Amino acid sequence: MAVAHLTPSAAGPVSAPDDGALLAVADLRVSFRTPHGVVDAVRGVSFSVGRGETVGILGESGSGKSVSVGAVMGLLDSPPARIGGEIRYRDVDLLRASARETRRIHGDRIAMINQDAVTALNPGLTVGYQIAEMFRVHRPGTSRDDARRKAAELMDRVKIPSARERVQSYPHEFSGGMSQRVMIAMAIALEPDLLIADEPTTALDVTVQAQIMQLLAELRDETGMALILITHDLGVVAESVARVLVMYAGRIVERGPTAEVIARPAHPYTAGLMSSVPRAEHKDRRLATIEGAPPVLTAIPPGCTFHPRCARSRPVCSREGPELGPVVPGRESACHFAEEVYGG
Ligand SMILES: Nc1ncnc2c1ncn2[C@@H]1O[C@H](COP(=O)(O)OP(=O)(O)OP(=O)(O)O)[C@@H](O)[C@H]1O
Ligand SMILES: [Mg+2]
16 A cells, blocks of 8 residues: 655654554654545654553544554555654554565554454354454465364354354354454454554443453453553543553543543543543443534644633643643643643
């Protein structure tokens, strides 16, 4: 896939922020040319993921979570997407590497599952065949029998009951939760270093959601793979993610250790997300909705993108866009008044 590059931002030259990281994203920018104008979906996002680390990404609909990981997975067609910045997996620059090189990484070393397992599966092929296909495509030396045996083992590993018989089942014979288990089996088939889970449980009911999260956590602990978990569910983030990034209108507005961010947000947007979240004993743990709407991404206003919705907004907020910067050690926020927010 040919990728058009934007020039590095005015913020300075682009370089990998952390050479020891498994994945290092630096100043990622993604825009889409549409009939209504250019949509600036991701506007200078930098983060890294270490080996075996779990990172959560939170943020309301349209904040650029899926587009960011879509860029990492090489899923964005260009055009309409224009991608700038740097995405480094180990020592490979994924935006500039050859198609041959990225094919060895996407779906193999970095795998992804998303929300819609049911439509992601091919209705005309058995689930066993679809899992076995991972080996046929990425490990061409694997014999048909071996691939089939491994498919059954994987179905067992993701706790699909009677796995050995069910390799012959078709997707329509599976519930949503079981289909998501099949997707997870395909994602972990080649033992990836990094699994990206983009809202893997939103289409499922609450009990099944908990089981899928439990399964992902177990597989992560067994295999030592790193995990990027995108979710709207604050409870999921609180329980399974050590470090969280909060996105708003295509940027990271806050990041830090999850427990600390939840207990004491340093950005008014994060504080808003947390404010009406019921306590742990309540069942509904989804994020609060904040009054007002995010900016239209074809016409982003100057200053802080959150200021029209922010109760703390002052004149500087509509003039100058705050950079993401340290508040206290380990914590970063992109707010002119981060210390004040953090201080309560
Ligand atoms: N192919 C595309 N063409 C034009 N705009 C796009 C395209 N793909 C995504 N966008 C826009 O980019 C923005 C970010 O979308 P993205 O899918 O990353 O949001 P998200 O944070 O994953 O939201 P959700 O929680 O709803 O999944 C949105 O405004 C979306 O409409
Ligand atoms: Mg999304």
